[in-house]
Amino acid sequence: MPQYLSAALPPFLTPLTGLIDQGGPVVLLLFCLSIVAVGLILAKVLQFSFLGVGRHNGARAALALWLDGKKHDAQSLAEQKNSVLANVLVKLMSSTHLANVDPTLLKEDIERICIQRINVLRAYLRPLDMIAQTAPLIGLLGTVLGMIEAFQAMQGAGAAVDPSVLAGGIWVALLTTAVGLAVAIPVSAIVGWFDSRVEAEQAEMEALVTAFFTGGVADRGSAEVVALDIPEPRHAV
Structure with missing residues (x-):
């Protein structure tokens, strides 16, 4: 590994310089991919937290108030909640409340x-998935190149082959595959x-929208259904 790259690494990453020196450019590339993956993962965690992913109770309570006919209270409660469903x-x-609204x-x-909200939640998942899929292949490529180099050295040595040198070259070659898997496995699990x-x-969004338009007939019983109170469209005479 070049000295200027070693000096550029933060102090807590200096133990990795030996690993990068042994693995060469392939391990350095995998190390850069792991940094990108960590950045994307942190961005997704912050995004999910900011958008209120998984916080469904507020929207459910607001919907229940709406179906009970307490529309003002329901809308006030939904506006207070910070979540995708509440929005x-x-x-x-x-x-x-708008005039001339066609329910269809x-x-x-x-x-x-809803599709737009789901697409926002899926942002950055494709790059993470690509890192999870390509990291083992990059590691395998490093292993193949290392094995080629090891056997070329073996061929050049002729009959005076040192088994310890050959074994050292092979384990260094296999190091890139191990690093690639070490990057891909956790990233793949997090993407899942x-x-x-x-x-x-x-699924929760679809259930909430369906219940809003149907009045929650299955759960509440047809006698308790509250109309959506959407004005009928006006047609010109």
């Missing part, structure tokens, strides 16, 4: 908004966790 619910409640068009527009959170948010 969608506020848009639904606000739209019902409202459903389609809310579906568009992020995906599960987004899928849970999408």
Whole structure:
């Protein structure tokens, strides 16, 4: 590893300089990919926290108030909650007060908004998934190149081959595959966790919107359904 790169590393990363020196450019590339992955993971955690991913109780309580006919209290509660579901619910409640609202068009527009929210939650997951998939391949490439170099040295030595030197070259070559797997395995697991959170948010969003338009018939009973109170569209005579 070049001296200027070693000097550029923070003090707490200096123990890695030996590993990078042995693995060469491939390990250095994997190290850079791991830094990018950590940055993207922290960005996703902050995003999920800021958008209130997983905080469903407030939106559920606001929907229950709305279905009970307490529309002002329901909208006030939804506006106070900081979550993706509450934001969608506020848009639904606000739209019902508009004149000439077609329920069919409202459903389609809310579906568009929900798709936009889900796409925002899926941001940066593709680069993380690419890192998880390419890191083992990059490590394998380093191993193949290292094995080629080791066997070239073996061929050049002829009959005077030192087994210890050959073994040293092989384990250094295998080091890149180990580093690639060490990067890919945790990143892949974290991407799977992020995906599960987004899928849970999408399922909860679909359930909330459906209950809003149906009045929660299955849970509440048809006798307790509260109308959405959406004005009928006016047609020109």
